[in-house]
Amino acid sequence: MEIIFYLSIILSAIASVISIINNIHIFQLNYYRTDTQLSWLMKNKCLLVFNAFAFLLGIFSIKLWYSPIILLIVIFLFYIKKNYKKETKKPLVYTARVKRLLVTTFIIVLALYSLIFITSTLDVLVIACVFAFSPVIILIANLINQPIEKAVQRYYINDAKKILKSHSSLIIIGITGSYGKTSMKYYLTTILNGKFNTLMTPESYNTPMGIVKTIRTELKPTHQIFVCEMGAKWVNDIKEICDIVHPHHGIITSIGEQHLESFGSLENIVKTKLELADALPENAVLLMNGNSDAIINNLPQRKYELYGTQQADKSDSFSYTAFDIKASRSGMSFSIKSEKEVAENLSAKLLGEHNAINLVGAVAMAMKMGMTIDEIRPQLRKIKGVPHRLQLLDKGDITFIDDAYNSNPNGCKAALDTLALFDDYKVLVTPGMVELGGMQDELNEQFGRQAAKVCDYVILVGEKQAVPIKKGLYEENFPAKQIFVASSIHSALSHINVIKTDKRKIVLLENDLPDNY
Amino acid sequence: MKIRVGVFFGGKSVEHEVSVISAVQAMKNLNEEKYDIIPIYITKKGEFFTNAVMREIKAFEDVDLLLQKSQRVTFINYENKVVMTKYPAKKLGKNDISYIDVALPVTHGTNVEDGALQGYFKSLGLPFAGCDVLSSAIGMDKYVSKVLLRNGGFPVVDGYRYSFVNYKNPENVVNDIEKKLEYPIIIKPVNLGSSIGISKVNTKEELEVALEDAFSYASAIIAEPCVANLREINCSVLGDIEFAEASECEEPLNASDILNFHDKYEDGGKSSKAGMASLKRKIPANISDELRENIRKTAVESFKYLNCNGVARIDFLLNNHTQEFYINEFNTIPGSLSFYLWDKIGMKYNALLDRMIELALKRFRQESEITFSFDTNILSNAGLGSKGSKL
Numbered sequence: 004m005e006i007i008f009y010l011s012i013i014l015s016a017i018a019s020v021i022s023i024i025n026n027i028h029i030f031q032l033n034y035y036r037t038d039t040q041l042s043w044l045m046k047n048k049c050l051l052v053f054n055a056f057a058f059l060l061g062i063f064s065i066k067l068w069y070s071p072i073i074l075l076i077v078i079f080l081f082y083i084k085k086n087y088k089k090e091t092k093k094p095l096v097y098t099a100r101v102k103r104l105l106v107t108t109f110i111i112v113l114a115l116y117s118l119i120f121i122t123s124t125l126d127v128l129v130i131a132c133v134f135a136f137s138p139v140i141i142l143i144a145n146l147i148n149q150p151i152e153k154a155v156q157r158y159y160i161n162d163a164k165k166i167l168k169s170h171s172s173l174i175i176i177g178i179t180g181s182y183g184k185t186s187m188k189y190y191l192t193t194i195l196n197g198k199f200n201t202l203m204t205p206e207s208y209n210t211p212m213g214i215v216k217t218i219r220t221e222l223k224p225t226h227q228i229f230v231c232e233m234g235a236k237w238v239n240d241i242k243e244i245c246d247i248v249h250p251h252h253g254i255i256t257s258i259g260e261q262h263l264e265s266f267g268s269l270e271n272i273v274k275t276k277l278e279l280a281d282a283l284p285e286n287a288v289l290l291m292n293g294n295s296d297a298i299i300n301n302l303p304q305r306k307y308e309l310y311g312t313q314q315a316d317k318s319d320s321f322s323y324t325a326f327d328i329k330a331s332r333s334g335m336s337f338s339i340k341s342e343k344e345v346a347e348n349l350s351a352k353l354l355g356e357h358n359a360i361n362l363v364g365a366v367a368m369a370m371k372m373g374m375t376i377d378e379i380r381p382q383l384r385k386i387k388g389v390p391h392r393l394q395l396l397d398k399g400d401i402t403f404i405d406d407a408y409n410s411n412p413n414g415c416k417a418a419l420d421t422l423a424l425f426d427d428y429k430v431l432v433t434p435g436m437v438e439l440g441g442m443q444d445e446l447n448e449q450f451g452r453q454a455a456k457v458c459d460y461v462i463l464v465g466e467k468q469a470v471p472i473k474k475g476l477y478e479e480n481f482p483a484k485q486i487f488v489a490s491s492i493h494s495a496l497s498h499i500n501v502i503k504t505d506k507r508k509i510v511l512l513e514n515d516l517p518d519n520y
Numbered sequence: 521m522k523i524r525v526g527v528f529f530g531g532k533s534v535e536h537e538v539s540v541i542s543a544v545q546a547m548k549n550l551n552e553e554k555y556d557i558i559p560i561y562i563t564k565k566g567e568f569f570t571n572a573v574m575r576e577i578k579a580f581e582d583v584d585l586l587l588q589k590s591q592r593v594t595f596i597n598y599e600n601k602v603v604m605t606k607y608p609a610k611k612l613g614k615n616d617i618s619y620i621d622v623a624l625p626v627t628h629g630t631n632v633e634d635g636a637l638q639g640y641f642k643s644l645g646l647p648f649a650g651c652d653v654l655s656s657a658i659g660m661d662k663y664v665s666k667v668l669l670r671n672g673g674f675p676v677v678d679g680y681r682y683s684f685v686n687y688k689n690p691e692n693v694v695n696d697i698e699k700k701l702e703y704p705i706i707i708k709p710v711n712l713g714s715s716i717g718i719s720k721v722n723t724k725e726e727l728e729v730a731l732e733d734a735f736s737y738a739s740a741i742i743a744e745p746c747v748a749n750l751r752e753i754n755c756s757v758l759g760d761i762e763f764a765e766a767s768e769c770e771e772p773l774n775a776s777d778i779l780n781f782h783d784k785y786e787d788g789g790k791s792s793k794a795g796m797a798s799l800k801r802k803i804p805a806n807i808s809d810e811l812r813e814n815i816r817k818t819a820v821e822s823f824k825y826l827n828c829n830g831v832a833r834i835d836f837l838l839n840n841h842t843q844e845f846y847i848n849e850f851n852t853i854p855g856s857l858s859f860y861l862w863d864k865i866g867m868k869y870n871a872l873l874d875r876m877i878e879l880a881l882k883r884f885r886q887e888s889e890i891t892f893s894f895d896t897n898i899l900s901n902a903g904l905g906s907k908g909s910k911l
Contacts, residue, residue, distance in 0.1 A: 221600065
């Protein structure tokens, strides 16, 4: 009996550690926000089955003594087997914060285990509960660490502010928007690099701490321009960033339904994006995407200029307009009309209408920074597609359009429009869209209907996510034998080779969910 | 936040002392509002030392004493920044002295002007002023630059190269030279600057002595015909392959037909602190406007042709009767950085240095065109079979 008792303690400890690390991983993806983490847990109740069983057995143990312990051990073993070294796409990063969180968590866990030796009636309950409540324990640990985390963040923020202050000649360009800000950041930086030493926030760093880290570790005295991507999931996020970096100029790439769930309403999204406009000094350049209806309907009080692609009724008010846009497998060519000049025959190895819009915006800002069209032209050709954003990839006998990052209704439609331009055998690989609140199923169904008109074959990833898209496909009479539901993105990609066709395959990889879905 | 400029000078080179003079001048003229100046002295053994007092020429009166009081350093690229750190490292306390944002090599001669030091900067990932590895190397080798320039249609005099392997039998070399060229003949080491080991010979005996002398400095030499009615005209170029401009032309004046090391530097002497600038010279050179423009144009075009960067001085040989001129050699890090030639057309030394640093950063930027790499790449991991792995 004693051996079994100690075995249960050890297995409880192992299962708890795995559970703690997995939960911290999700917590990190949820930006360490308790409310987001809780709603994630509510949404993924099925993952808590083990915890619930363990808790119940713990309760029974008060009455039934040791008999539930065998079942507990079985549950621990199952949990360990299922979750040990789980494959993840964006692994947990052991930052200083995570380490601090782990320390506090383990102190709590050890304190709880020590109860085993104090009480003899509730020992099994403790063994069960440490594991059962591990998702909550990390949140408590986070709460305890809160003052330390705040102080650490304040120190870093002040340090970054000090660095920026000492770099008085640095021009800071803030970029925000629901979609397209990362692309805009890459395009603008590539163009500006033709003339200026330009630093940008790397990859998809766009949170205050990500920006602070960029300033503290990458900004050099030789930099002349800092291109700063500003991301937002909640009201006030952009203001918070602007209070740190104080941008001199700004670009708003779009306003749409991205992160609708956390913002609550479209009004809040508009308000948050326009926080950038409010933060700019009076004589600043503020460029906004005139093709975005939400922007046109919510123009700010201050001075601004619009950019975009030519449209029958709207583009008259644009200061920078792209026209004569042509697309091919080698990319796109276009012309830009500004108040001063018309620049013809610009080209970039990119696809998609939204990329044309982003390019005009980037060219407009570069011109505002004093670059001539002749200086801009060669830089445009150097622009590479941002990985996973309508990126054209040639892999042997298959062409990929990799659009795996952060899909949304407009983006999905644009990607399908781009796919439609090709003559090849068109395959769509997608798990559908997420983070769209109550509209999610409806929008995925609509996506299915749109896909049916364009694609020759559709591979859906994940049973749960596939249901509404399938429904949309069937509504448009898409043949069932040209649909395949894969369990993972890996098996979906393997399935591409199985598809039989005489034509060359072009595969649109649309949306690729992070591990918290 | 000033730009931290590491000024490198000295080095394993016969022009070590001249470099010290040039560097001290440059440090005096760098704009302190913009730059933090970090002197980095390279000893004749190739060690790096730093000490704030190295900005004064006085400090070099007793080099051994200076080195005792200075910190030996080494450089490391850490998170995309170049750190100057103490060597050997102290067990306790801070070892990093400063970051270096850009290097300004003010070094002359082999090992430091020929691409070797430049290659070190490149491996470090440190932007540096002046010519890149290849153009430095081409500029240093008089035979290679001659061949390339001729190929590009630029005027150069004929030249024959003999290596130490040929010279194992000196008589053959002498006979071969006599067969190919008529006296007077110029003999020079293939890769030295500052006129070291260069002789003009009129007889076989003089040729033998000249070869002996030249081979004592280098492993290969060039023999070339002497331009008749010789005048030397030098012109400096500033810029890069996209845009470059020429300075005023100068005519170095001296008693003998050819500048030797003694004339070129030692007359100026350390004490005068003026280096090249104090040499007997005529600025602007007394030549016709047409010739001046032709020389300046040729200088700019050849500078771009060899993909030079920053400031270089191109030395021409002029036949004063026919007015024909030839490119004699490239100095990719000219003495005193040729500031005195720029001063004459209204560009101050500090502006010249600003431009060189801008150009250094521009080249670095162009070379490190952003490559986007994301930490996740599901396509490369996916089971696409053998075809997918061809990437």
